[in-house]
Amino acid sequence: PAATAGERGAGAARGIWNNSALLLVVGGSRQVTQPRRARRGATPRPGGGSKAPSSHSSSSSLRCGCGGGGGGGMGFVGVGMGSYTTETTYKYVGFGAGEFDYIAPKPGFPCLPILGLVLLIVVIIIVIILLIPAPETTTPTPIGPPGTCRIWGDPHIETFDHAFVNNFAEGEFWIVKSKMVWIQGRYLATPYTNGLSATHAIAVGGPFLLGHTIVVGPMDNGQILVDGQPACTGFPSSTSVAGVATLTYDAQGMVVDAAQAHLQKNIVHLDLPLDTHVDVMRWANHINVRITMTPRCGGQNGDCGTFDGNPDDDQAGHPVAGNECLFH
Secondary structure, three states, X not given: OOOOHHHHHHOOEEEXXXXXXXXXXXXXXXXXXXXXXXXXXXXXXXXXXXXXXXXXXXXXXXXXXXOOOOOOOOOOOOOOOOOOOOOOOOOOOXXXXXXXXXXXXXXXXXXXXXXXXXXXXXXXXXXXXXXXOOOOOOOOOEOOOOEEEEEEOOOEEEOOOOOEEEOOOOEEEEEEEEOOOEEEEEEEEOHHHOOOEEEEEEEEEOHHHOOOOEEEOOOOXXXXXXXXXXXXXXXXXXXEEOOOEEEEEEOOOOOOOHHHOOOOOOEEEEEEOOOEXXXXXXXXXXXXXXXXXXXXOOOEEOOOOOOOOOHHHOOOOOEOOHHHOOOO
């Protein structure tokens, strides 16, 4: 190629092309240069190079490009500047073209195992809920009118079906045992009954009291207890049991044993769920009891009888098992 004005001012120049590289010998100095990167604003050439603005030539330097080879090149850097310096250049290959392509990662499913585990836990919880028996919430249907059972003395018992039975043994016995209502009696001998047992205390509990218990004993050696704690310590007085029962302690009402009607009355009235009412007459060493309730589906048993309309099947003596005892 023809020498530029800068090359003529520096002396004779001789160009040698080798593998798209230009070797310049100018005044004994040499430099090898790669083709320079296309400048901004350069116009792409069809052959792969770029056409830069024309205002960059200098009288002290020589630039030679390889018109479309895209290979390496050597450039003159001035007299006495040293040997050759290799420079990296880039070639414009068109918009969107290049050496590297972007490859989108293949979609994976890392959440599938976690999702499966969550679903398995949910299924297990549902199965457990279905297997747990639901609490009893159905009230047994009444099957007859209300009736009354009376207990007094050592002890004499008039059942709901008007049979008369006696229980002279000591211990804890069922007075009423049904699906919902539990009433138990503790029978103990006293000095006034010639060694025979009398009703010393009564305990009320069971599902219809939602786990609560009420115990009433005699005046001298007994107490009124609600869930094991003293209640109605004054006279007269009243209290409630978690909204399911009410206790009133006063001198109102009829006594069971007419022979004691002239004595000072100390009566505990229990207003209970399922239309059940219990009156407890507190005497010095024993108690007398009156129970009014309604017979319901499922039946019942105990010293107050079966409450099925047949007095012949009523009998006393139904001991309480240790794990069912309401006395503590």
